[in-house]
Amino acid sequence: MTRTFKRIAVAAALLAALSVSDVSKSRAASKATPPPPQEWSFSGVFGTFDRAQLQRGYLVYREVCAACHSMKQVYFRHLTDIGLSENAIKAIAAESDVAGEPDEDGEPTERPAQLFDRLPSPYANDNEARSANNGALPPDLSLIAKSRVGGADYIHALMTGYLEKAPAGVTMGEGMNYNTYFAANQIAMAPPLVEDGVEYEDGTKASVDQQARDVAAFMTWAAEPEMEERKRMGIKVLLFLIILTAMLYAVKRRVWSDLH
Amino acid sequence: MSAAPEWKNPVVRWIDHRLPVFTFTHHSVVDYPTPRNLNYWWNFGSLAGVVLVIMIATGLFLAMHYNPSVDQAFDSVERIMRDVNYGWLMRYMHANGASMFFLVVYIHMFRALYYGSYRAPREVLWFIGLFIFLAMMATAFVGYTLPWGQMSFWGATVITNLFSVVPFFGDAIVQWLLGGFAVDNPTLNRFYAFHFLLPFVIFGLVFLHLWALHVHKSNNPLGVDIKTDGDTIPFHPYYTAKDAFGLGVFLIVYFAFAFFEPNLLGHPDNYIPANPLVTPPEIVPEWYFLPFYAILRAVPDNFIDIWGILPILVTAKTAGVILMFASVIVLFLLPWLDRSPVRSARFRPIYKQLYWLFLADCIILGWVGANPPEGTMLVIGRLATLYYFVHLLVFMPLLSRYEKTRPLPDSISAAVTPQGSSQSAQAQGA
Numbered sequence: 268m269t270r271t272f273k274r275i276a277v278a279a280a281l282l283a284a285l286s287v288s289d290v291s292k293s294r295a296a297s298k299a300t301p302p303p304p305q306e307w308s309f310s311g312v313f314g315t316f317d318r319a320q321l322q323r324g325y326l327v328y329r330e331v332c333a334a335c336h337s338m339k340q341v342y343f344r345h346l347t348d349i350g351l352s353e354n355a356i357k358a359i360a361a362e363s364d365v366a367g368e369p370d371e372d373g374e375p376t377e378r379p380a381q382l383f384d385r386l387p388s389p390y391a392n393d394n395e396a397r398s399a400n401n402g403a404l405p406p407d408l409s410l411i412a413k414s415r416v417g418g419a420d421y422i423h424a425l426m427t428g429y430l431e432k433a434p435a436g437v438t439m440g441e442g443m444n445y446n447t448y449f450a451a452n453q454i455a456m457a458p459p460l461v462e463d464g465v466e467y468e469d470g471t472k473a474s475v476d477q478q479a480r481d482v483a484a485f486m487t488w489a490a491e492p493e494m495e496e497r498k499r500m501g502i503k504v505l506l507f508l509i510i511l512t513a514m515l516y517a518v519k520r521r522v523w524s525d526l527h
Numbered sequence: 528m529s530a531a532p533e534w535k536n537p538v539v540r541w542i543d544h545r546l547p548v549f550t551f552t553h554h555s556v557v558d559y560p561t562p563r564n565l566n567y568w569w570n571f572g573s574l575a576g577v578v579l580v581i582m583i584a585t586g587l588f589l590a591m592h593y594n595p596s597v598d599q600a601f602d603s604v605e606r607i608m609r610d611v612n613y614g615w616l617m618r619y620m621h622a623n624g625a626s627m628f629f630l631v632v633y634i635h636m637f638r639a640l641y642y643g644s645y646r647a648p649r650e651v652l653w654f655i656g657l658f659i660f661l662a663m664m665a666t667a668f669v670g671y672t673l674p675w676g677q678m679s680f681w682g683a684t685v686i687t688n689l690f691s692v693v694p695f696f697g698d699a700i701v702q703w704l705l706g707g708f709a710v711d712n713p714t715l716n717r718f719y720a721f722h723f724l725l726p727f728v729i730f731g732l733v734f735l736h737l738w739a740l741h742v743h744k745s746n747n748p749l750g751v752d753i754k755t756d757g758d759t760i761p762f763h764p765y766y767t768a769k770d771a772f773g774l775g776v777f778l779i780v781y782f783a784f785a786f787f788e789p790n791l792l793g794h795p796d797n798y799i800p801a802n803p804l805v806t807p808p809e810i811v812p813e814w815y816f817l818p819f820y821a822i823l824r825a826v827p828d829n830f831i832d833i834w835g836i837l838p839i840l841v842t843a844k845t846a847g848v849i850l851m852f853a854s855v856i857v858l859f860l861l862p863w864l865d866r867s868p869v870r871s872a873r874f875r876p877i878y879k880q881l882y883w884l885f886l887a888d889c890i891i892l893g894w895v896g897a898n899p900p901e902g903t904m905l906v907i908g909r910l911a912t913l914y915y916f917v918h919l920l921v922f923m924p925l926l927s928r929y930e931k932t933r934p935l936p937d938s939i940s941a942a943v944t945p946q947g948s949s950q951s952a953q954a955q956g957a
Contacts, residue, residue, distance in 0.1 A: 413795060
């Protein structure tokens with residue numbers, strides 16, 4: 268009898284654990300299809316970023332997304348991490364101007380961006396961003412992979428999930444686009460990626476799917492640039508702890524042997 | 528139990544004669560007589576202590592880089608994650624440490640429920656434990672506000688608003704808590720101050736908790752008192768070794784989260800900077816508050832119609848808040864609600880079953896708390912809330928009176944050692 272109740276408790280715990288994770292998934296994506304899981308180089312305990320892919324993703328961000336979306340938490344200096352040389356980054360940074368120190372008369376100045384600057388934002392503030400986007404605010408993308416359920420899978424799905432025409436029976440808001448994976452299926456952002464919309468330096472064919480995949484990888488890196496170091500350290504820490512715990516178990520058995 | 532040790536080292540002897548820290552330590556953690564039959568459920572007290580120390584240590588480093596202003600808080604946390612050396616490690620250990628702290632303490636509390644550790648003469652020990660739990664909840668709540676994400680902001684808004692149900696002074700209390708009319712910079716500043724202070728309050732309470740523990744010593748799985756020296760073993764090396772092994776297992780679980788799924792227990796919305804103008808689709812607390820959240824939302828909106836006269840006094844919101852606080856307060860009464868002559872569920876056949884139902888009920892409450900309060904979910908939440916109180920307020924007193932308990936062993940050693948059991952068998956045969 269007690270066994271039965273114990274089983275009920277354990278079953279309730281499992282059910283709750285499953286459904287809580289399930290709920291958090293369905294919550295953000297309410298009414299939207301969950302993003303299909305993709306294969307990523309950075310999945311799993313041993314996963315690492317594909318540097319070439321991150322660089323391609325950065326190109327997509329720079330040439331497409333950056334027209335409307337900021338990435339304020341990322342600095343140019345961070346980009347050495349995706350395998351770009353310092354000189355290459357300096358050259359990219361210098362293409363955009365940022366506010367400099369006031370000059371000797373106190374007038375505002377501009378100077379080319381440098382390594383220690385944040386990636387430039389397309390708009391001066393949220394109001395300008397809304398005004399330029401039909402009232403919608405393009406979110407900052409620095410943490411988008413962490414702040415959306417599904418992470419990279421979701422970004423890839425969103426980029427590739429547009430339908431040209433909304434399914435019959437769906438009334439679209441003015442200027443809205445139908446996206447299978449967006450909450451409530453109506454998104455203000457027009458389909459951002461087109462076939463060969465960018466030209467990859469490494470010769471990879473820039474299909475919409477490829478661009479979506481690359482930019483999702485780049486966003487994941489931008490959200491958790493520490494991921495590789497974290498996993499590397501985690502493996503060492505866990506290996507150490509497993510061996511230590513096994514030894515502690517032997518010690519415990521030894522110490523207690525005179526009592527049993 | 529040996530007498531005060533002779534200290535051979537002259538410096539130690541000199542200090543100990545003036546301030547007997549070495550003798551005290553020897554008595555409290557080396558020589559300390561501990562029941563010989565404690566199982567692994569007794570590991571969780573020391574684990575909670577270790578987590579508290581980890582939380583204070585990682586929190587200190589985070590505090591050195593965190594900036595408690597509404598314009599800087601979110602960015603300063605991201606700076607910790609990206610630019611501060613091992614800042615990501617400190618933050619993920621701290622964030623997951625909070626979850627682990629509650630996990631460990633919940634197991635610790637349910638262990639006390641199963642083996643009747645709250646029973647006389649350990650009522651004050653139980654009280655201090657509950658005060659630690661309340662202080663932990665306050666610390667976790669203000670701490671969750673600090674990253675200044677969407678859930679931080681809206682969680683703080685919802686919870687501080689609960690105090691508006693206090694008659695006459697409600698709004699004044701909310702303003703006083705917030706330092707204004709809404710969650711804003713003064714709120715963040717004071718929450719940060721409290722988040723730094725409260726862990727040390729917990730630390731002090733832990734000291735009292737241990738003091739009270741050491742007066743009557745640990746309870747044990749049999750729930751019978753320590754009678755002879757044969758019932759106990761010295762804490763060191765037996766339980767130091769056992770606790771060390773348990774700590775190893777715990778750290779593996781903890782670090783598996785911190786290094787490989789650091790955001791699994793968090794809410795994605797908290798990586799969106801706080802925005803007072805945009806309410807998230809749903810406001811949910813961290814997992815460890817979900818059962819209480821379910822109780823808070825369990826009261827029907829038409830409570831007024833059901834109770835007739837009562838609504839003049841309390842609205843549904845008020846009743847929900849009262850129930851939520853009552854769900855913790857009622858635990859203080861447990862030593863008097865449970866008057867069974869027997870402590871441990873091992874010898875209480877009916878309580879043993881109800882215990883598992885109660886645990887299942889708490890887990891179901893947590894599951895309900897994670898879902899929107901509508902439809903079947905709301906019905907389940909109400910029934911589970913009802914059962915929570917019925918178990919504690921009705922079943923516990925009734926059981927104490929009518930449950931037929933199994934015979935207790937003569938002593939710990941009689942039950943768990945071969946010599947002891949053969950002796951008691953002989954005694955029974957004779």
